[in-house]
Structure formats: C-alpha cells, structure tokens
Amino acid sequence: MSVFTQRFDRVVIVGGSIAGSLAAAAAAPYFREVLVLDRDQFPTTPQQRNGVPQGAHFHALLAAGRNAMDELLPGFSEQMLEMGAADLDSTADVMRLDRLGWSPRFETPLHFLMASRPLIEFVIRDRAGAIDNVTFRAGVDVVGLLGDNGAVTGVRLAGDGVDELVADLVIDASGRRAKTPEWLAALGYSAAPETLVNAHWGYASTFLRVPENWEPGFKALACVPFGEGALTPESAQRAMAMWVVEGERRWVLTVQGSAGDYPPRQVDELKAFVASIGAPELSDALQAVEFPEKIALWRDTTNRLRDFAGHGDRPENFFSIGDAWAAFNPVYGQGMTSAALQARTLAQELAEHAASGVDSLKGLADRFYGRTSELVSFCWSSSTALDYRLPGVEVTVDGEPQEVQAGSAxxxxxxxxxxxxxxxxxxxxxxxxxxxxxxxxxxxxxxxxxxxxxxxxxxxxxxxx
Structure with a gap:
C-alpha cells in the first residue's frame, strides 16, 4: 500500500457494511486515522446480522466488483475461495432463462465469485480491519453532522450528553435508510432532488441442502420475468435464482415476484409459485433439494437516487457512497459492484489529491461525484429501464407522483x-x-x-x- 509523508488527520465513515469497509480501505493511505462507525454489532464469523436484513437473500458480485475489491483489499478473492466461495464461469456454469430462451453456454475467461452476503461482507470487513490505521466501532449511533464555514467538521453521536467527534472528512455509507437529507437540512442545506422508482418486487429466500455428489449440469440457475411472451399467464412477473454458496452441499434460493405478485413463505406454495413460470428445469431443480432452513421475505426493493452530483448546495468535506447515494433494485445485482467501483475511484482521487501536495480537502466531494456519476447513471438507467417495463410501477420525484410512460424493450x-x-x-x-x-x-x-x-x-x- 502506498504511503505519503503528508496525511490528513481523521476520516469518519458512517456505516460498516460493504460500502463503508471499502471506503475505509480506499482512504487508509491518506489519513492518520480511519474510523468506521456502525450502530450494529459485528459478528466474529460470517453470519446474518440485524443491520443487514437483506443478507438472507441472494447477492451477485459482478466481475468488475470482484476486481475492484481485489485492488482495494489484496487477497480478497483468495480468502473468499479459502472460506468456501465458488469461482464460476459466467456462461459455462450458468443456466440463464430470459425472453430469448436459454442463454448460450460455452467456456470463457469471464469468471465471478458466488457466495452468501454474510461471507462477502465478513471478508471485506476482516481485510479492511487488518489495515493498521483502520478501526471499526460497533454499537455507535450517528445522529447528525457538525459543520462550520461551509464544511462538515465531524459527526454527532447519540447519548445522554453532547458527544461529538471531529474529522477532516466524513463519508456517509449508511445504506438505503441514510438520514443524509435530514442531517444536511439541520446544517442549513437544501435537499438534493430525490427520485424513487418502485416496481413492487418481493423476495422469498432460503439456503438449500443439495444431494451428495449432485451434478445438475449447472452451478447457477436463473430466470428473469418475461413480461409479454411469458410461458404462462402467471409467470409474466415471476423469477427465481439458485446457486452454489459456501458450505458443504449448500446453495441459496431466491424466488422473486414483481408488480406486487409476491412469493409465499411456505415451501410447497413456493414450489408451486416457481412451477407456475412454466420452465420444467426450474421445478426439477427444486424437487431434488432439501429446505432445512426457514424462508425469509424481503420487499424493500425501491430504486432511489439522491442527485448529490447535480446538486450544488452541499458542504465541503462530506459525501455519500453506495446505497446512501444511489440504491438500485437489488434484483439486478449492481449494488455491491457499484459501491466497490465508487470506492476504487475514491482511492484514485485521493492518490491524485495527495500527490498534488494540497493541504486541504476542498473540492474532493465535487471531484468524487464527478468521477463516479457516469457509473451511477449507467446503473440507474439499466435498473429503472427494466422496472419501467413492469405493470404498476410507481415513480416519484421529491415525493410527487410522476406519470409513467411504459418503456419499450x-x-x-x-x-x-x-x-x-x-x-x-x-x-x-x-x-x-x-x-x-x-x-x-x-x-x-x-x-x-x-x-x-x-x-x-x-x-x-x-x-x-
């Protein structure tokens, strides 16, 4: 890791999940102290935690996200594989059903990792926490920002008295439920425009136990909603995915329904929901496996974009990253990768900033947003374009409902x-x-x-x- 003779004093990162941990790794070479605060308690092994309720569902780490994580945290992929993650060929190992039918399958060098969200998050936090000047503090609730003379100067913490923590830079990585607009409003800043696109997706997920020496001919099986041209009338908005994760004979299953057609929690009803899609391969796969764990439900799938990049009324020395800036419908698998690419860009920006010898962080937020806005816009456009195709999609801008024009595919x-x-x-x-x-x-x-x-x-x- 590169070390510069001139470092800034402290950066505080609000949120210790994936985006926050990666931001910590990006910032570490340029600050004396990197302090990551989270209201949740972190497990000492890869397991589900209360602060990440979506962790029970399938998570796709795209190839670009894996590469960025390896750059920020050398050895990430090796540790993931040592702890049971699977390395998959994105075409040869995956059976994918969409409006074109079953996708072509042949060997390619395009590989990505398959693992549970708890393992991905654990390895990222473990490697980030091993950096000498990075400290994770759990059970800490950030309730506001400190500000002076047009800049954020720290954070306010919950407690009986006044508990303040000063910092040269504050990064909000607190996720979908980030309180950023309220925090900035308390300092006198206007709210950035906020767009919500809700296609009313719901998940039902569980971990499966597959037969010993099971060879189904794939390591991942996925089907997306067909919309028009669906195999059956019931399947127009339905989907499913299952793939290998860490653990002996352990796979994850997530069944999805959009437009308010939510999948059920009971095993037999869930199998019937999948069977209604009309692809025998999907039902056959579920008949061969066991359901040893409970089925978890999740419906917080709204796309939300806070246009911090295009909003000029914001302070220096503060910016949002990951879902705190732009949260995408998780069905499209862009969230973790977008956060990783944003963190890598932050590392590049900080390196250039440090090399210039400038002794102030003024303008850093502008440059960060400027360099990452194209990525966020691409993810937003691709995610919302697919959701616009679904019946009943709702769109609001700053709380005002918008007329929705059905998108053409x-x-x-x-x-x-x-x-x-x-x-x-x-x-x-x-x-x-x-x-x-x-x-x-x-x-x-x-x-x-x-x-x-x-x-x-x-x-x-x-x-x-």
Whole structure:
C-alpha cells in the first residue's frame, strides 16, 4: 500500500457494511486515522446480522466488483475461495432463462465469485480491519453532522450528553435508510432532488441442502420475468435464482415476484409459485433439494437516487457512497459492484489529491461525484429501464407522483438477440453486464444499423424457444 509523508488527520465513515469497509480501505493511505462507525454489532464469523436484513437473500458480485475489491483489499478473492466461495464461469456454469430462451453456454475467461452476503461482507470487513490505521466501532449511533464555514467538521453521536467527534472528512455509507437529507437540512442545506422508482418486487429466500455428489449440469440457475411472451399467464412477473454458496452441499434460493405478485413463505406454495413460470428445469431443480432452513421475505426493493452530483448546495468535506447515494433494485445485482467501483475511484482521487501536495480537502466531494456519476447513471438507467417495463410501477420525484410512460424493450431485446448469435460479441455483451466494459460499443452506429437492418429476423428470436 502506498504511503505519503503528508496525511490528513481523521476520516469518519458512517456505516460498516460493504460500502463503508471499502471506503475505509480506499482512504487508509491518506489519513492518520480511519474510523468506521456502525450502530450494529459485528459478528466474529460470517453470519446474518440485524443491520443487514437483506443478507438472507441472494447477492451477485459482478466481475468488475470482484476486481475492484481485489485492488482495494489484496487477497480478497483468495480468502473468499479459502472460506468456501465458488469461482464460476459466467456462461459455462450458468443456466440463464430470459425472453430469448436459454442463454448460450460455452467456456470463457469471464469468471465471478458466488457466495452468501454474510461471507462477502465478513471478508471485506476482516481485510479492511487488518489495515493498521483502520478501526471499526460497533454499537455507535450517528445522529447528525457538525459543520462550520461551509464544511462538515465531524459527526454527532447519540447519548445522554453532547458527544461529538471531529474529522477532516466524513463519508456517509449508511445504506438505503441514510438520514443524509435530514442531517444536511439541520446544517442549513437544501435537499438534493430525490427520485424513487418502485416496481413492487418481493423476495422469498432460503439456503438449500443439495444431494451428495449432485451434478445438475449447472452451478447457477436463473430466470428473469418475461413480461409479454411469458410461458404462462402467471409467470409474466415471476423469477427465481439458485446457486452454489459456501458450505458443504449448500446453495441459496431466491424466488422473486414483481408488480406486487409476491412469493409465499411456505415451501410447497413456493414450489408451486416457481412451477407456475412454466420452465420444467426450474421445478426439477427444486424437487431434488432439501429446505432445512426457514424462508425469509424481503420487499424493500425501491430504486432511489439522491442527485448529490447535480446538486450544488452541499458542504465541503462530506459525501455519500453506495446505497446512501444511489440504491438500485437489488434484483439486478449492481449494488455491491457499484459501491466497490465508487470506492476504487475514491482511492484514485485521493492518490491524485495527495500527490498534488494540497493541504486541504476542498473540492474532493465535487471531484468524487464527478468521477463516479457516469457509473451511477449507467446503473440507474439499466435498473429503472427494466422496472419501467413492469405493470404498476410507481415513480416519484421529491415525493410527487410522476406519470409513467411504459418503456419499450423492442431495441434492447433485439440487441441481446444480436449479441447471442456470435460468441465473441456475446462475451463482450456479458462483460458489459458485468460492468467490465463500457456500453459505448453497443451504441456504435455500425451495431445500431446492423440491428435495424435485421429487425424482423432478430424479433423472431425474442420469444421462448
């Protein structure tokens, strides 16, 4: 890890989950003290904790997120694999069913990790906590910010008396329920515009026990909602995913329903919900496994964007990261990777800042938001575009309901069909969905023209086959 002779004194990070732990690793070379505060208690082993209720459900760590975590926390992948995570080929090991049917399967170098959320979070926090100047303090409730002369100067903590903690920089990584607008309002700042997109998704998840020496022909099985062209009327908004995680003969299952069509908690009813999708492969997989643990439900899936990047009325020496800035519908698997890429960008920005010899953090928040806003915008656009296709989606801006225009999927469906017809471009397409590659190549006039020229033929592929 690079060390500079000139460091700032203290950075306080609010929230010790994935985004906060990665931000701590990014900031560590440039501050004398990195203090991560969380109201929850951290387990000493990989296990579910109260502060992460969504941890019981499936989590997808995209390839770009894995790479960023390895850069910020060298040895991350090795420790994950040592503790039981699975390394999967994103095409050969995955059976994926969508509006084009079953996706092509062949070997590629495009690999990603499969593991439970508790293991991912534990390894990240374990490696971040091993950095000499990083300290995690659990059971600490941050209730506000300190400010002076246009800058945040620390945080206020809950307690009987006045408990204040000064800092050169404060980073809010407190997640979906972040109190950032209230904290900034108390310092006299106006609220950043806030957009909510809710397609009313719900999850039912559990960990499975699979038969000994089970060889189903895949390590991950996934089906997304079909919408129009669904195999059965009931399955238009339904989906499921199951894949190997750490632990002997242990897999995770998450069944999903959108547009308020929520999956049930009882095992037999859950199997019937999956069977209604109409793909025998999904039902066959569930008939072969055991359900030894309870089924957990989750419905907090609203996309929420607070436009801090475009809002000029904010203080220096403070910014939000991860879900505290932009929370995406978790069904699309972008949250952890977006947080990791934001943290890596923070590390790059701090390195440039330190190398310049500037003795102030003024402008850091502007530069951080400026360098990460394109990533956040891409994730937001792709997540909400898919949710806009679902019936009953609700959109509000600053609490005001917005008229929703149903989005057309005609071009994006044909784009996916075009990519599936050639191995090289299909790998590039998967690299794009794994956030390893910019989507600019998909907007190339040559690509667009080819799709338009073959519009009807590609349209014939957009159906279950």
């Amino acid at each position: 005609d071009f994006s469906d044909r784009l996916a069909a075009w990519a599936s017809l050639d191995r090289d471009r299909y790998v590039k397409y998967r690299e794009t969905t794994q956030l390893l590659r910019s989507n600019e190549w998909l907007q190339d006039p040559v690509v667009v023209d080819e799709i338009k020229q073959n519009w009807d033929e590609l349209g014939q592929l957009v159906k279950v086959r």
